[in-house]
Amino acid sequence: MKVNDQMKKSQNTLFPFLALTAILLLGGCSWFNDKPPVTTFENPTRSRTLEDYPVEGSVLAQQVCASCHGLTGQAASPIFPKLAGQQRDYSIVQLNSFRDHSRSDQLAIVYMWGMARLTDGQIAQLADYYAAQKPMYGDQIDSLELPKGKEIFENGIPSIGLMACATCHGATGGGGGEIPRIAGQHSEYVYKQVLAFKHPDQTAIMEMGGKTWDPKDYELHRNLMHGAAMNSMVSKMSDDDVRAVALYVNSMNLNKD
């Protein structure tokens, strides 16, 4: 009987104790979140912290972005676009549209919506960082589709009214302003992006691998405003055309120096 009482007593005190600990823990974390960096513990010069936090764009580029895009923006994995020498204005538009979720292709949702929790200043600094790098270089591509890709890139497909890619992206694919540098870009990335422009309403293309049970309060699109030109152009291309152009673009600018 005595043992039972003791057990009951210990059970009665344990639960409120645990609950109180949990509330203090959660409260403590929330408290820290609302504070500027606690200098004793925090280290903004080598920080990996996102969301309204005073870290220089170049620090984020080295500490966070580099893990996928490479230190100089020459991304090795074809999942991630090369950013080396990317047009400053293009980068700013893209980071803004990741931040406000107006770009919602698969890669944007899966990787970039979270990463683009940045301030305007950080976005500008990141754009500067990559624009200042030596332009991205391409990969040796061995494909029978290259001549077809080259033809479309340089001359378009007049019979279906498709303009040459070079018209806007430049004869060397260097881009300009809000139009991205594409010479040397990963073919897999280019292919997926052109498909996203071509089928902006297809969930299968837009959010593969990104499926969650989140409420879908966003519309699928790729750069509503800024992608208009691409939307109208690539809708005329077949998927085979897109693949050929993507391979050709990837084979451009093999100059590493």
Add this chain to the structure above:
Amino acid sequence: MNAQATPLFIREQEIKHHCFKLFLLGCGLFLFLQNYACAIPLFARQTGQNCVACHAGGQYPELTPYGRYFKLTGYTIGARQDIPVSLQFVGGVATSTNGNNGTPQTQQSGRLEADNASVFVGGKIFDNFGAFSQWTYQWANNPNPNNPVGPNNQGHFGADNQDWRYADHYVADFSNPVNDIIWGASLNNRPGITDVWNSVPAWNYPYMGSIRNSSTYGVPINVNLGSTQVPGYGGYIYLNKNFYAELMGYQSGGSGPLSFMTYGSTNSNPNSTPTYLKGINPYLRLAYQSDEHGSHNWMVGVMAMNTNMYQNCIGSPSFAASSGTCVTPGSPVLDGGSTMFQDRGVDAQYQYLTTSHAFTAQARFINEKITDTAGVYSNSINTLNSFFAKASYVYEATYGIGLGFQNVSGTSDQQAYGVVTPAGGSSAIPNSVAWIPSIWWQPIQNVKLNLQYTAFSQFQGARTNYDGAGTNASANNATWLSLWVVM
């Protein structure tokens, strides 16, 4: 206090108590649901990314290059969370081809049952400090009504994987021979848990199994490395994102400040007795990780550990220390000698990762020399060799297929490996070979349906009649259909 007043009094107390519980539960739910709009786990909420960013093809816990970086830099990428919590549930149905003939399958029920539920806390704490802290409730793996006081007959809550890290990352110009340094320190609770590759025992395939059917995990006897929960601490360094070196020391949890690392394991708990180690036990890990070549990357590594373990009074059913003194049940036998496990391993991993396809493969070989003075083994010296390999493919992070292979062989030891099977025979040879194919479907990234099969071509020494009583290795074959939910 008269007989009539007592029930009323208790009732009042109970009602108050329940109201308080309900109130707290309500508070908890409110806090949790506030964050429901991003109802994906802790790290994903912190980085704002999807599971596939860090997990190859979404197959938890296999890490992508970025996932490795996230772990090595102390789980600190992203924004600290107000409610640093996520939840995981695993349940399923396990069956064996030949009923309950095989020794380890005596607890399998063939019914749909819960296996374990976890809460994860931690993530980013400061710029250089973060944690992976998992706490798990495991349902009873031997819910045998005829054996109400036996071990493992009731649920158990305790510390699961723990890895608390401090890390820093320096970047220099490419012209320097050393241009990228990540270094860190970890307080953790299992040798190998700090590893970022999936060829070490702590993180290798099959990642999960049924707690009521040990065949779903594969071979019945394996090396000691990575199998025990003990607190450890040490440091690591990663140069140029190529060369990795780690040195940790592991010790007993005891009752000191590190005891939270083994929370839930106590001398008097028949479901989970602690592991007692003699002194500090070193774990060394070296690895070379290749650069990413397009979609390809690979690593090769070595690992080594010396574990000097005391036996505790009820830890091992085969315990028969002649010189040891059992002071209290479950306590370590400090004067009864110890068992030294010397593990030396080599391992390798290959990954091919694109947006749609994830192909990964791992292989590992560990040689273990067991020197026993505790009387747990018949022989004073035994050897155990463990080989493991696995390949898997995932399409669109949704449809997956995997195949694992395990081959363990070693010296025969009646006292350590001798089992009497239900059929009446026995075997004392640890040699087993198992193939583990699995297919899975992840309709959304928080939910995974997995069908896993274990086929033994050898079980404790032979393909057929391994126990001398007519039981074949295949009698242990097991199927596990499981559901994994994480939020």
